[in-house]
Amino acid sequence: SMEAALEFSKADVPVMFFGMPQPGATGPVTLAGSLVVNNAEVLGCLVITQLTCPGAPVIYGAGIAAFDMRTLKRAGGGPEHGLTGAAAAELASYYGMPSIVGGFVSTAKTPGAQACYEKFASGFPPVFSGCSMIAGIGLLDDCTTLAFEEILIDAEIVKMVFRIAQGIEVNDNTLALDIIRKVGPGGNFLAEKHTLQNLRREHFIPELTDRRSFEAWIKDGGKDLVKMAKEKVKVILQKHHVQPLEKEAQKEIKNIIKKAEKDLVAY
Structure with missing residues (x-):
């Protein structure tokens, strides 16, 4: 894979080095320890790339998910994956590099409740750490299966996470003091121009989520x-x-x- 990366680098094609130590198996059981292993792997590859092709674009990658001792399988949908993804994104930022990590991943075999909560747990943290790219949309069974319907469900989850990450903007427009005075006690804001202008920017508008009675x-x-x-x-x-x-x-x-x-x- 290093030889392939060097060939791409010669053509000025960005390459990513995606370490995947599994805490407790191919890396220390502690998340910090496995992050050290991943960091060493990525930086080692970075040095080789830059010595061969100075200035070649490189992306810092990580897919550090816990090793389940009961099943002897990688637990891609666990919270550890989300935490290490967030940490890897911050390391990449420290080095001034773009980042890609695994996230919105699940070990569920089919779309459903498990897939939803695992994808949220593994995808939420790296988003908040400012990760450049997150890979996992539509994937199930720890990235061995792709389902079209899961892509749509994941898109809903991603939009919710991004809305949370957007936070609450506070300025004269969003405080809306003039509109509050205008409407007054007992009134409603449905017909106000301010509502129309700010609705889609302030509110998450679902495409799949059912909010009817x-x-x-x-x-x-x-x-x-x-x-x-x-x-x-x-x-x-x-x-x-x-x-x-x-x-x-x-x-x-x-x-x-x-x-x-x-x-x-x-x-």
Whole structure:
């Protein structure tokens, strides 16, 4: 993989070094200890890259999830993954590098409650640490399975997390003292221009989350989150039309593939 990274670096293509020590197995059981191992791996690769190709763009990566001693499996959806992702993002920031970590990951085998709470736990911390990129959207079974409906559910989770990270802005507009005086006691703000201007910026507007009454939900079939996501996937796939590549691009790609096939045969 280092040889491949150097070839990309020669072409000025950004490369990422994504350490994945598992605390308790391939790294110290302590999160700090495994972060040390990951940091050494990434910085070691960075030095080799820069000595070979000075100035080559490099991304600091980490996917440090706990090793489950009962199942002997990586626990990608655990809170440890979120914590180490946040720490790795801060280390990358310290070194002045962009970062990519695993997050919004789950060990659940199918979309559902476990997937939702694990993805929140593993994705929330790195967002708050200012991570440049987070990988895990749509993935299940610790990144071995991709589900279209999970992509939509994860998008909902991500938007919620980003809204929390946005925080509460405090200024003359958001304090809205003039509007409060105008409406007065007992009034409402539904028809105010201020509401229209600030609604989408201030409020999370869900696409899947059902906020209707129980009666309305039952009348509409009582669909759970996964069923709603599956139905939306079908609509997207039916309506979406893939834009074809330009003919010149298609020709160039075919030429690259032919050359690669010849090189592989020669090798």
